[in-house]
Amino acid sequence: MALIVKKFGGTSVADLERIRNVADKIINTYQQGDDVVVILSAMAGVTDSLISLARQITEMPQKRELDALMATGEQTTAALLAITLQSMGYQAQSLLGFQAEVHTDHAFGNARIVDIGANRIKNLLKDRCIVVVAGFQGCDAEGNITTLGRGGSDTSAVAIAAAIGADACEIYTDVDGVYTADPNICKDARKISKISYDEMLEMSSLGAKVLQIRSVEFAKKYNVPVHVRSSFSEEEGTMVINEDTGMERLVVSGVTYKKDEARITVKKVPDQPGVAAKIFGPIADAGINVDMIIQNTRQGGQTDLTFTVPRTDLKQALEIEKKVAEQIGAEDVLGDDTIAKVSITGVGMRNHSGVAAKVFSTLAKENINILLISTSEIRISCVVSEKYAELAVRTLHSAFNLGNANQTT
Amino acid sequence: MALIVKKFGGTSVADLERIRNVADKIINTYQQGDDVVVILSAMAGVTDSLISLARQITEMPQKRELDALMATGEQTTAALLAITLQSMGYQAQSLLGFQAEVHTDHAFGNARIVDIGANRIKNLLKDRCIVVVAGFQGCDAEGNITTLGRGGSDTSAVAIAAAIGADACEIYTDVDGVYTADPNICKDARKISKISYDEMLEMSSLGAKVLQIRSVEFAKKYNVPVHVRSSFSEEEGTMVINEDTGMERLVVSGVTYKKDEARITVKKVPDQPGVAAKIFGPIADAGINVDMIIQNTRQGGQTDLTFTVPRTDLKQALEIEKKVAEQIGAEDVLGDDTIAKVSITGVGMRNHSGVAAKVFSTLAKENINILLISTSEIRISCVVSEKYAELAVRTLHSAFNLGNANQTT
Numbered sequence: 001m002a003l004i005v006k007k008f009g010g011t012s013v014a015d016l017e018r019i020r021n022v023a024d025k026i027i028n029t030y031q032q033g034d035d036v037v038v039i040l041s042a043m044a045g046v047t048d049s050l051i052s053l054a055r056q057i058t059e060m061p062q063k064r065e066l067d068a069l070m071a072t073g074e075q076t077t078a079a080l081l082a083i084t085l086q087s088m089g090y091q092a093q094s095l096l097g098f099q100a101e102v103h104t105d106h107a108f109g110n111a112r113i114v115d116i117g118a119n120r121i122k123n124l125l126k127d128r129c130i131v132v133v134a135g136f137q138g139c140d141a142e143g144n145i146t147t148l149g150r151g152g153s154d155t156s157a158v159a160i161a162a163a164i165g166a167d168a169c170e171i172y173t174d175v176d177g178v179y180t181a182d183p184n185i186c187k188d189a190r191k192i193s194k195i196s197y198d199e200m201l202e203m204s205s206l207g208a209k210v211l212q213i214r215s216v217e218f219a220k221k222y223n224v225p226v227h228v229r230s231s232f233s234e235e236e237g238t239m240v241i242n243e244d245t246g247m248e249r250l251v252v253s254g255v256t257y258k259k260d261e262a263r264i265t266v267k268k269v270p271d272q273p274g275v276a277a278k279i280f281g282p283i284a285d286a287g288i289n290v291d292m293i294i295q296n297t298r299q300g301g302q303t304d305l306t307f308t309v310p311r312t313d314l315k316q317a318l319e320i321e322k323k324v325a326e327q328i329g330a331e332d333v334l335g336d337d338t339i340a341k342v343s344i345t346g347v348g349m350r351n352h353s354g355v356a357a358k359v360f361s362t363l364a365k366e367n368i369n370i371l372l373i374s375t376s377e378i379r380i381s382c383v384v385s386e387k388y389a390e391l392a393v394r395t396l397h398s399a400f401n402l403g404n405a406n407q408t409t
Numbered sequence: 410m411a412l413i414v415k416k417f418g419g420t421s422v423a424d425l426e427r428i429r430n431v432a433d434k435i436i437n438t439y440q441q442g443d444d445v446v447v448i449l450s451a452m453a454g455v456t457d458s459l460i461s462l463a464r465q466i467t468e469m470p471q472k473r474e475l476d477a478l479m480a481t482g483e484q485t486t487a488a489l490l491a492i493t494l495q496s497m498g499y500q501a502q503s504l505l506g507f508q509a510e511v512h513t514d515h516a517f518g519n520a521r522i523v524d525i526g527a528n529r530i531k532n533l534l535k536d537r538c539i540v541v542v543a544g545f546q547g548c549d550a551e552g553n554i555t556t557l558g559r560g561g562s563d564t565s566a567v568a569i570a571a572a573i574g575a576d577a578c579e580i581y582t583d584v585d586g587v588y589t590a591d592p593n594i595c596k597d598a599r600k601i602s603k604i605s606y607d608e609m610l611e612m613s614s615l616g617a618k619v620l621q622i623r624s625v626e627f628a629k630k631y632n633v634p635v636h637v638r639s640s641f642s643e644e645e646g647t648m649v650i651n652e653d654t655g656m657e658r659l660v661v662s663g664v665t666y667k668k669d670e671a672r673i674t675v676k677k678v679p680d681q682p683g684v685a686a687k688i689f690g691p692i693a694d695a696g697i698n699v700d701m702i703i704q705n706t707r708q709g710g711q712t713d714l715t716f717t718v719p720r721t722d723l724k725q726a727l728e729i730e731k732k733v734a735e736q737i738g739a740e741d742v743l744g745d746d747t748i749a750k751v752s753i754t755g756v757g758m759r760n761h762s763g764v765a766a767k768v769f770s771t772l773a774k775e776n777i778n779i780l781l782i783s784t785s786e787i788r789i790s791c792v793v794s795e796k797y798a799e800l801a802v803r804t805l806h807s808a809f810n811l812g813n814a815n816q817t818t
Binding site for chain 2: 016050053054056057058061062064065066068069071072075076078079080082083084086087093094096098099143144145
């Protein structure tokens, strides 16, 4: 008898028939004697429709109201699933974020979970009730509805799993696991059976869209085993687990890419103390996230400073930096939104030298020019021209032999 | 400087353009220096769509879940109106039932308001914020979402107006006031400028669909002046007020009719003590509301007992009564769903004799057979064959000269 959290994404609850399928999966587990808590997303497309409705009123709807609006999506699916389970003869109850005591900070639109008072869930479980929680939403200390950002239902699921001490958190989605690369690009991409929290963290932030990054942080922090699997098959997916729990130690686990960033270069910046703060302060004040930052030393006490921002923020960031450039006496500011970031990730890199060199030589062989490089202990990222992104992914996937489970460097 | 509650029904907020019109009306009042609290219904048709979605799953969805589902409708319009007001440069905030502290009992689907903790609304008003409250919804002591039944937003509005001590409660709807009769039936029906709470109570329960009856009860209890008016014009509507506040004293205020009842007759009931309890107990247990009850004494220690129930409950009520009839030794049970109840209402009846006689003779002149009669101090209701309903309304409206404001009996 285990306590299982199951999370279903928007495509899994897109209509009543699919909600019925979800109910079947839940009952399957429940009938084995397990207790089940279900976390749901809104029906596929609903959140986007609600946002676009609000945007018809104004380009920048106030985030508090947008959250109250968006939260209706998960409220709807949670109630519909509870009704479905009840109609099949099972005890079920839906809970909204505030009812499930998902307490967050005040950051509307992108709130962080502060704590979860799981008493109500636990009490319902004691009565063998199937608990259906509306994902993506919480409430702040004043009782305002907040949402957790894109993909926030994953975080709801893992955080609730942690709060109630669940034995496993199953994330049902429209893909059947985490792949060594996007199977749409790499024909021989392979499903990874086990991956560590750290690798999944890197891959999530690098473009693997399977799990929201915060959910992986939660899973790592509270050591919640996460099982990413398909809503539409019974096949095992990918286990996201602690690195120490007997994983195969591969040098590289996967290749990812992102096309949602843009590059800004501030040319001939006077190389003085405090100049970086002047460049990045106003960007931070505008709420724009900077990803990579590269500084080259140049002759004559001047340097070029290059960094990347979300592509949607490029225009605003360029305007800010042009003002900054004037103030600090830099020569020019250039923007480029035709870039892609290609990354390889793997905990095995810690103990292997030569991985970076192999990445560079592999890309060079295909005449792919590397514009920016950044690395971590378990990751190497290269920014290349957008048009080379798919080629770069395929080439690296093949160079590191990722299509074969028994890869070697 | 007054404190005004404005309630807008589903047709008034049916799309973004109409929501914008609602915003204009609100701002109009706000700019005169008044504080404004707005109560909204769901967009026209949305509540019905949600119910039919749930009914696609099961004929009898659990009411707790149905309430959580339906509550999304008002949550949506409240957020959209707040966003609209903000986009026009005004401070606004939406509040859901639980946030506005609309505390109800546990009767999901038809909950009664127990009390309203208006602190949050009052605090927002202090900052000159326009407060937009999702109507129709509240929460019970456990924090479950409840709804107040069909037309419940009217009750939300009046109850909130009472709780915050509003100077007036304006109910904007798709008709421009309360009429002496349904204008679709009576061409010379006249808009009533002032009507007492008691008359409005009777008329609401007798088929005038303008206000939910509970909202009138609240208005009467807390002496809240209610102004029923059109969303689509600036014209004055109907004031529902205390009888003593200088109203024109008409004998008859209006003629109403209802076609949603059915008649059940239990034939030859043994006329013994306790037999009525045996007949009506099981009906009450099944949650079926009985409206009129008529008992005729007959010869031989037997009586016919006739009563009316909602037409939608006729089948179930007949099944129950057939079993009861066997137990108590009654001869037969007959059902008739082709009836209509036609009523005249007016506080002036208290001081006028001959009103009932005039009703009966008026109907007799048109050869309309009266099946059942029931009366109160300020009302006379006759059940007639459904096919005569419109004719009966027109005849009575004309007999009491209601098309003319200076009517005489």
